Amino acid sequence: MVIALTLILFALALFITGSTHDLLLETGVFLVSVKLILMSYKHGAQGEDLKDRLSQIQDAIRRLERSPPPK
Secondary structure (H helix, E strand, O other): OHHHHHHHHHHHHHHHHOOOOHHHHHHHHHHHHHHHHHHHHHHHHHHHHHHHHHHHHHHHHHHHHHOOOOO
């Protein structure tokens, strides 16, 4: 939804300002918005990966705690 809104606002600004030097400013704002969206996605994916790894570690610790001590 954020990407679509950003793209719509960029297109609207493009038609309103035309191809003047303000177009460079609008393009810069658009690219920064895209970069922030991509970084947010990447951090979300990394968070999910870390959550999965922590879950695996917790499962391994539980299995070790339940197993009998070595003789």
